[in-house]
Amino acid sequence: MNCKICGAELKKPGELCNNCMNKLMKDQEIRNDKKEYYTFKKTFALGYELLRKIEQIGILILLIALLLSVDIGFWPYTLALGVAYFLWLTLDMLYLRASINRGVCTLYRTKLVYKEGIFRKKVVEIPYSDVEEIYYSVGNMQRVFHMGTIVIKRKTRNILQRNFFIEPVKNIETVFGKIEELLK
Numbered sequence: 001m002n003c004k005i006c007g008a009e010l011k012k013p014g015e016l017c018n019n020c021m022n023k024l025m026k027d028q029e030i031r032n033d034k035k036e037y038y039t040f041k042k043t044f045a046l047g048y049e050l051l052r053k054i055e056q057i058g059i060l061i062l063l064i065a066l067l068l069s070v071d072i073g074f075w076p077y078t079l080a081l082g083v084a085y086f087l088w089l090t091l092d093m094l095y096l097r098a099s100i101n102r103g104v105c106t107l108y109r110t111k112l113v114y115k116e117g118i119f120r121k122k123v124v125e126i127p128y129s130d131v132e133e134i135y136y137s138v139g140n141m142q143r144v145f146h147m148g149t150i151v152i153k154r155k156t157r158n159i160l161q162r163n164f165f166i167e168p169v170k171n172i173e174t175v176f177g178k179i180e181e182l183l184k
């Protein structure tokens, strides 16, 4: 007689095998884990987000310069273009700020839970038993703003789900130190 779920051999028919029993109890423990140990948030920094759009802004300036070099009489159009872009950029930044400020990660004893989303909430729950590696990286632009990215590598063959990023996070060394302490 074998276990209907995992195929392990059973001593008595109709039994739930030890394997599946343990897994069931572990899953339950993770689900019931409500004690929060540490919380950190994503941080919106206007300068950093604008710097990330530097190529876009550069292209616009080039375009305006090009239009004006063709005919200086195009100035009302280039002005309209500039104003339209500025308005769009403002809206984009407001949306980004609201969205980034809602990115919160909480560490529990057995799992970490990441939440974000303005209109539709997104919740990602990662049990520590699924974590292969956790580290942080700091890009050149991030360094200027004392920001960084938390990278969580999961034990899965699915490449799309393997790496989970939380960024940008301010005071990255301190935040990562706390995470490391908890995961020890």
Ligand SMILES: [Zn+2]
Pocket (backbone or CB within 6 Å): 003, 004, 005, 006, 007, 008, 016, 017, 018, 019, 020, 021
């Ligand atoms: Zn089983």
